Amino acid sequence: MLQIPCPWCGPRDEVEFRYGGQAHVAYPEDPAALSDDDWGAFLFFRDNPKGPWRERWVHVAGCRRWFNAVRDTATHRLITTYRLDEPPPELP
């Protein structure tokens, strides 16, 4: 079980959180303007890298706030977390 540093509450057990998939996938400005393929890509396709990537978490059993994290998918090590209004950190 990971220990996740919530940007608002500090380090807490993973069971207090829920996972939210890849971060920085914005809802399209005008979905109606997208082709079926582009909408399908937004809806169903996400990156799946081996190594560090940015992902979303929500502290559902704590402050209930969403935030972002950098986690290494190869080692399952959570490298850092940051607030939604903070710029995404460089990947190591």
Next chain:
Amino acid sequence: MTGRRVEVGGAGVDRARPIGFRFDDVDREGLAGDTLASALLAAGVDVVASSPILGRPRGIVSAGSEEPSAFVELTEPWFDPIVAATTVELVEGLAARGRPGVGRLPTSPPPERRARHVHRHVETVVVGGGTAGLEAAEAAAARGDRVLVAQDRPWWGPAIPDPEAQARAARLAVADDVTALASTVALGVYDDGYVVLLERGGDGRDRVWHVRAARVVLATGATERPIAFADCDRPGVMLAGAVRVYLERFAVLAGQRAVVFTTNDGAYPLADRIREAGGEVVAIVDVRDDGSGNAPPVSGIEVLRGWAVAAVEGETRVRAVHLVGPGGRRERVEADLVAVSGGWMPSLGLYRAIGGGLRPDERLAAFVPDGSGPPWLEVVGAAAGEGLPASAPFWYTPAEDLTRHVVDLQRDQTVADVLAAVEAGLRSVEHVKRRTYIGTALDQGRTSGHLVAEIVNAALGDPLGAQGPTTARPPTAPAPFTALAGVDRGELLDPVRTTPIHRWHVANGATFEDVGQWKRPRAYPRPGEDLEAAVLRECRAVREAAGVLDASTLGKIEVVGPDAGAFLDRMYTNRMSTLPVGRIRYGLMLGLDGMVVDDGVAMRLAEDRFLVTTTTGGAAAVLDRFEEWLQTEWPHLRVYCTSVTEQWAVVAIGGPLAREVVRAMGTDVDLDASSFPFMTWREGTVAEVPARLCRVSFTGELSYELHVDGRHGAHVWEAAIAAGEPYGLTPYGTEAMHVLRAEKGYIIVGQDTDGTVTPDDLGMGWIVRTDGSDFLGRRSLERPDARRPDRRHLVGLVPVDRSTLVAEGAQLVARGDADGLGGRPAPEPVPMLGHVTSSYRSAVLGHPFALAMLRAGRSRHGEVVDAVAHGRSVPCEVVPPIFWDPEDARRDG
């Protein structure tokens, strides 16, 4: 009977304190400090159990949790279906019997161990209370760390008692900020220093420790490896280190005439110990003939270098040992004990399970940590390979016939079985494991795993250590479910949510249905009534007079802020921002994929305030969804969401006489349909308490939902029951509610929908706005697949015989595809056209009816399809999904 208690040794037992126990229905006596295994050895019990597959006799092999052989069932003083005798502390009155590798459930509830869970934060966890573990714990404590040190055995220090370690343990026991747990096994080490340990109290109480540590030190020691030879599974063949532990710790000599069979120097001192204790050592058989090793000669004991044990004689106990030497020379010696040491391997199950890697160590002929793994993890002592004797790489004694060279005693698998797997083309030890099941039994191959890997390496012509043992996963020791469950069982398994009216329901004979964590009244059967009769009576009352439903479990969310309307517009398919204050609107919520995920109504309480209701089960998910979109996509919207489900009790009164009932309860609200129309709400008092009255209906009848402060819920309910009595007001439950809404064609999200259903599939295209503005899921409704004319549509079904109740979940097939009248489905697979989602008997229709999702269903009205379930088919006519009052003539009363 060859084992016995001796006069020397025995630092771990109290000779003055005999302990009575029963094994296989025979009363025995051991000593305080014994394990069940040491007590059995002392009592001369050779055969403890039998092997699971071949039924061969099984004795005691080891002195620890790596035991692959002696498994027992405990019946007193508590129950354990199966456990290694080597790990059971002897207590007065203990009763056990041997089990062939598989546990069984008792026929009556057994005496159970109790368990609770404990949570701790420390700087350092040390797993292992041997020499290295105690040292590490003391060093950490000296640094000022909070320390938790755990030892899987009941004693501290090495198994062979060591005064220095005892003294260290005694200091730790009284040190500040040190928690020292004996009889405590680490089940797993997980991410970021999370360690789960199981403490098995001698008083029958277990504690599961959840510890978060900044640093984890593994001092898990080393395990001795066996060597395979013919019939090496016979009682009397034991690990050499275990023989020594039984002697020095428990004062038990495991046999009277011993052969020591070794690949290393570590087993040599055992020979002296055996003789000191009054036993005989026939020979030390050392496979090494290359001059390696520095073991001091043991005076008067023959050392056969370059020899090996080829086989043993004896069924239930070793009687003689066959040796094979250089040039194929053979010898037979009388002996009742073979003490085997195939070398020592670091115990790294926990280390490997958290991602630590291994490297082969040629000197040890074993695997040691390669330095990888998480930065907070450290391996020390024998687990890191320190202080272990150099060993020759020797896995089994070569022979023509390897079919009795047992490798895995719990799976009755031999060297021949491993070689057959390689012969069959398997190249990975993982595959060999899955073919032979080696390493999958209770002992998880703790002693056999490495042997198998090296046998495979050799068979493939690969170098030593090319493949290591199979993947290790937690839990690394067996843990009873009773311990893992702790107090979370029975009534405490899951929180139970009840409404403020719950006590009335209980007192008035309600049967209950679990909806999520809620208890909802299913029906209120009267004496002599079964569920079906009660439901029909309740339905009839609502249609003909009035009924009252506890709808308090309805999810309720207040959505507040200047942008509340704009926000709800994006969440629902229809427009909420245009809803005037005082009005109510039904709304449908879609996933981004365009599929229905929830429904409910929105009431506009003020310009900047809505109350949104959700399905009972969907409340938490809907609130989460609101929060997610507000925080991650639209943080500029000034909106707050608050769950108010439990703040409001909801008493729903419906039926042609509903208005009379509410009026009789006493209200200052004008109930007339012209001033208080459908889909509006009014504030006022009912039964002398403040209330919000809502004209919504889930039955099709005239209905008033009375929303009151939760504290007034029971009062208002009882006021309704009293005032409604002259009008035949009948309390009804969820079952009648389901029937009534289905008669009206109202869906239940999650019952009539399954995540693949669009609004149009439900015939609810009218609720999807087409003004071009976006809402969640809108774009997906324009995908070609969402517009196929042959999608499954919601339809009604009426059985052609107008009497058979079709099964919910029944598949729908075309007529002629199933031999309907004969009652048998066609023998060949036929195209599935859909399935039944809801099916009920009806009080008012005069026949059963169903809702179903049917391919191109709206173009099939009037056709007959077969509903197939449970091996029979029922012909049903397809009809529109509204059976009752399609003109909506009844909702105003």
